[in-house]
Amino acid sequence: SIETTFLNKNKYSIVRCEQCNHLMVDRVENPVKADIEELVADIIFDGAKFDGKYLCEDCLPADNRWSTR
Numbered sequence: 001s002i003e004t005t006f007l008n009k010n011k012y013s014i015v016r017c018e019q020c021n022h023l024m025v026d027r028v029e030n031p032v033k034a035d036i037e038e039l040v041a042d043i044i045f046d047g048a049k050f051d052g053k054y055l056c057e058d059c060l061p062a063d064n065r066w067s068t069r
Contacts (some may be wrong), residue, residue, distance in 0.1 A: 017047060017056035024056040027066050 013029035016022065024047035046066045047056040060067040 014044060015047075015054045017045070017059055018053040019055055019059040022056045022058070024054065026054060 013026040014023060015026055017024050022045055023043060024045045026048060027046050028048045045056040045058065046068075047054060048060065048064065048066045049055075050060055050064060057066050057068040060069070062069040
């Protein structure tokens, strides 16, 4: 699995979205685009903690900085 083989989840602040379970980078903890972006852009989304939950860019409210909606 890419989750355990290739990524240091703590280093890149990678967590799972609590709504859709997609892998995401918590941009509050890791606001600078990391060197992994090109490698995993289609696998790991941006996201942030919102109202106490980790939410990916697709699940965040539209007015959130990291939302793609």
